[in-house]
Amino acid sequence: IIRKKLPISSIRIKKFCANTMFEPANIKQTDFIAPVAIEEGIARTVKYEFTDKKNSHDILFYTE
Numbered sequence: 094i095i096r097k098k099l100p101i102s103s104i105r106i107k108k109f110c111a112n113t114m115f116e117p118a119n120i121k122q123t124d125f126i127a128p129v130a131i132e133e134g135i136a137r138t139v140k141y142e143f144t145d146k147k148n149s150h151d152i153l154f155y156t157e
Contacts, residue, residue, distance in 0.1 A: 129137070 127134075
């Protein structure tokens with residue numbers, strides 16, 4: 094309609110609105126072992142997303 098490519102897609106909106114909670118008790122029934130503690134994972138994510146970005150155009154993420 095407007096002939097512009099928008100950075101927001103219906104898939105992104107659906108993922109944003111989706112319930113992303115999980116039941117931790119179910120994970121205990123598997124052999125999953127977290128590679129890092131949750132605190133370390135959050136710290137790494139924040140550092141990557143907000144301080145270490147050099148050129149966001151070099152990063153490509155694929156979605157469903």
